[in-house]
Amino acid sequence: MTMGHEVESPRQRRRRANRDRILEAAVQVAVEDGIDGLAIARVAELADYTPGALYRYYPSKDALLTAVVERVIGELAELIREADASAAEPLGRVAAQVSAYHAFAIGDGHGFQLIAAMVGDPRVLLPEDADAAQVMGAMVRALAPLATALEAAVTAGDLEPVEAPETTAERAMLLFSAFHGALQLRKQARMAPGLIDVDRIAFQTVRLILRGWGARPEALTVLSHHGVVR
Numbered sequence: 001m002t003m004g005h006e007v008e009s010p011r012q013r014r015r016r017a018n019r020d021r022i023l024e025a026a027v028q029v030a031v032e033d034g035i036d037g038l039a040i041a042r043v044a045e046l047a048d049y050t051p052g053a054l055y056r057y058y059p060s061k062d063a064l065l066t067a068v069v070e071r072v073i074g075e076l077a078e079l080i081r082e083a084d085a086s087a088a089e090p091l092g093r094v095a096a097q098v099s100a101y102h103a104f105a106i107g108d109g110h111g112f113q114l115i116a117a118m119v120g121d122p123r124v125l126l127p128e129d130a131d132a133a134q135v136m137g138a139m140v141r142a143l144a145p146l147a148t149a150l151e152a153a154v155t156a157g158d159l160e161p162v163e164a165p166e167t168t169a170e171r172a173m174l175l176f177s178a179f180h181g182a183l184q185l186r187k188q189a190r191m192a193p194g195l196i197d198v199d200r201i202a203f204q205t206v207r208l209i210l211r212g213w214g215a216r217p218e219a220l221t222v223l224s225h226h227g228v229v230r
Contacts, residue, residue, distance in 0.1 A: 019057045022047045026068050031110040035117050035125060038065055066131040069118055070138045072111045076104055077142035084145035090153035091215065095223040097146050098179060098206050102199070105183050116184060119177070140169065147172035153215075160214030171213070178205050 008016070025046035030038050040061055044051045058064040083100035087093045105112040118125060118135060126132040151168045153159040162168055182202035189196040207220060 015057070022049065022054055022057055022064075023067050023071060026064050027071055030065075030068050030114060035065065035114065035121075038068070040064070062126055062128055062131050066126060066134050069114065069135050072114050073135070073138040073142050075108075075111065076101070076115070077138075079104055080142055080145050084149060089158075089222050090149050090156050091158050091210070091219055092222045093149035094146065094153065094175075094210070095206075097149065098175075098203070101176070101179065102183070102202070105180075112183075116180070119180065120184070140173075143169075143172045143176055146176065150175075158215055158219045159210070175206065175209055178209060 022043065026038065026043045028046060029042050033042070038061065040051050040054060043064065044054045047054065058067065079100045080097050083096040084093050087096040126135065147168045150159065150171050154161050154168075162171065179202055182205045183198065185196060185201060186198045189198050203223075207223065210220060210223075211217075
């Protein structure tokens with residue numbers, strides 16, 4: 001009996017390579033033109049396919065958009081995992097992940113805006129429940145290290161325990177949402193130069209939330225070691 005991973009056939013490898021090629025083109029279009037500009041014809045042109053051939057790999061525009069967002073979230077998830085591994089103390093791990101997302105927002109503005117559109121656009125961008133569930137699942141998995149670090153902070157006595165019906169996963173989503181929302185103030189800051197310090201507001205939001213969860217001031221000093229202070 002053969003153990004290990006099943007070896008792909010040449011046909012399967014070609015199909016995976018074709019899907020990846022189309023997805024790379026779709027990510028490029030979404031980054032350059034935004035979600036509204038994600039046109040099948042434009043993607044097909046970049047990938048050197050006919051629109052009809054493209055549908056053999058992604059059956060709808062929604063399926064392609066789902067794959068694009070999952071790819072961006074996957075790249076973010078890798079940054080978060082690396083940041084989590086870079087610190088020892090639980091709150092240090094939280095701070096490192098927050099700083100990693102800040103760096104992502106600054107360094108990969110298009111990826112940040114893509115996630116912002118999925119999170120904040122009032123329109124239903126993915127009408128199919130299955131597609132929306134895939135994206136939400138990817139986001140929950142990306143935030144899993146944050147939830148784990150917050151749970152470790154509770155165990156270490158740095159944060160108060162979670163009380164039902166709240167969950168640690170909800171704490172992670174709340175912290176992410178608040179920090180992400182504060183970073184989006186950059187648009188308003190450009191219209192009022194010097195009046196809004198977006199980074200200070202964003203990092204102070206994190207500190208206040210952690211204080212609200214019972215973090216002692218002395219425990220929060222570790223945040224400054226990872227840039228979460230302005």
